[in-house]
Amino acid sequence: MNDINSYKGELSFWFMVDKDVSAGEKVAKKVVKKVAKKKEDKGPQLIDLPGVGPGAVAKLEAAGIYELMGLAVLTPTGLSDMAGMSEAVARKAIQAARKMMDMGFIDGLAHEEKRKELFHITTGSKNVDNLLGGKGIQTKSITEAFGAFGSGKTQLALSLAVGVQLPIESGGANGKAVYIDTEGTFRPERVRQFAEGIGANADKVLKNILVARAFNSDHQMLLLDRVADLIKDGEPIRLMIIDSLTAHFRAEFSGRGMLADRQQRLNRYLHNLMKVAEQNNLAVYVTNQVMSDPAQMFGDPTKAIGGNIVGHACTYRMYLRRGKKDSRVCKLIDSPDLPDNETVFMIETDGLRDLDV
Ligand SMILES: Nc1ncnc2c1ncn2[C@@H]1O[C@H](COP(=O)(O)OP(=O)(O)OP(=O)(O)O)[C@@H](O)[C@H]1O
Numbered sequence: 183m184n185d186i187n188s189y190k191g192e193l194s195f196w197f198m199v200d201k202d203v204s205a206g207e208k209v210a211k212k213v214v215k216k217v218a219k220k221k222e223d224k225g226p227q228l229i230d231l232p233g234v235g236p237g238a239v240a241k242l243e244a245a246g247i248y249e250l251m252g253l254a255v256l257t258p259t260g261l262s263d264m265a266g267m268s269e270a271v272a273r274k275a276i277q278a279a280r281k282m283m284d285m286g287f288i289d290g291l292a293h294e295e296k297r298k299e300l301f302h303i304t305t306g307s308k309n310v311d312n313l314l315g316g317k318g319i320q321t322k323s324i325t326e327a328f329g330a331f332g333s334g335k336t337q338l339a340l341s342l343a344v345g346v347q348l349p350i351e352s353g354g355a356n357g358k359a360v361y362i363d364t365e366g367t368f369r370p371e372r373v374r375q376f377a378e379g380i381g382a383n384a385d386k387v388l389k390n391i392l393v394a395r396a397f398n399s400d401h402q403m404l405l406l407d408r409v410a411d412l413i414k415d416g417e418p419i420r421l422m423i424i425d426s427l428t429a430h431f432r433a434e435f436s437g438r439g440m441l442a443d444r445q446q447r448l449n450r451y452l453h454n455l456m457k458v459a460e461q462n463n464l465a466v467y468v469t470n471q472v473m474s475d476p477a478q479m480f481g482d483p484t485k486a487i488g489g490n491i492v493g494h495a496c497t498y499r500m501y502l503r504r505g506k507k508d509s510r511v512c513k514l515i516d517s518p519d520l521p522d523n524e525t526v527f528m529i530e531t532d533g534l535r536d537l538d539v
């Protein structure tokens with residue numbers, strides 16, 4: 183926890199791609215305005231819960247909990263620690279939140295209706311879009327791309343960051359992207375090329391991508407709260423990219439004895455990612471490296487970092503590898519609603535190009 187605190191000083195680290203140094207200040211000002219803005223929002227708020235006063239709300243918000251759902255899923259002990267209230271009061275508040283939210287079953291038809299709110303975001307390749315069900319990646323889910331270095335994970339991320347900005351009828355979600363860069367591989371000039379490839383204004387496209395460099399796994403986790411803040415402040419974010427999801431966790435928890443700790447933290451992070459994705463109807467795209475698996479005797483001796491934890495948390499998993507003649511092969515694995523299948527595309531200067539399968 184101390185590590186996290188030491189990063190609080192860096193919360194103004196957010197910057198726009200155009201190097202607008204005042205962006206951090208703007209965010210800070212917006213945060214101040216937030217309390218006033220909240221009152222205009224509809225529906226029950228944290229403050230409406232019994233035993234939850236303004237002080238408790240401030241503490242909860244500092245911990246990244248802004249909505250009833252965030253509170254409703256806490257345990258009484260967790261809430262009591264976070265908000266500085268007794269466990270009895272915490273239990274009452276949680277019960278009230280659950281009641282207000284009508285957290286129960288919904289029938290299949292209502293569920294289908296809810297899924298219609300989803301947005302889809304084109305990857306820039308029709309082949310890959312089709313692999314993912316026809317329209318690319320979707321909101322309220324996590325899509326993972328894993329593969330060796332140079333397999334195209336970052337190129338796909340950059341292409342999505344452009345695609346999300348397209349109008350809905352052109353395969354986008356008419357929104358902005360957040361790019362959490364853990365490896366320093368975000369390249370504005372590549373975004374420019376992708377934007378120009380579809381005839382878009384490259385400056386505008388870059389302006390709609392909010393980039394933050396995450397220096398370690400604590401910082402990476404903390405930045406998720408900042409994304410929630412940005413959305414609260416009205417930024418129309420529809421896509422969050424984490425490139426790479428696992429690199430920091432892998433580097434920091436490398437010893438054998440640290441594996442359980444690493445998995446636990448990764449699990450918590452993925453859980454929070456999913457929560458942000460569901461609560462805000464946004465798509466999450468994460469990249470993941472592979473390692474060689476000495477136990478594998480036949481076929482491809484590589485497997486994704488993070489094992490089952492990452493596999494189970496991600497709704498869609500794509501395995502990327504180099505194919506013949508500089509092509510990229512993209513394989514969909516273990517999807518809840520789509521057949522396992524694979525397709526081929528090329529990475530070109532001005533975008534992704536399809537190849538006949
Ligand atoms: N301007 C370009 N024109 C054509 N191909 C390019 C261009 N820029 C990059 N590429 C291709 O993309 C590859 C890099 O892909 P990418 O950066 O997506 O890899 P990655 O999967 O993210 O790897 P890592 O695990 O190292 O991050 C290069 O090896 C090259 O083949």
Ligand SMILES: [Mg+2]
Pocket residue numbers: 335336337367425469
């Ligand atoms: Mg990369």
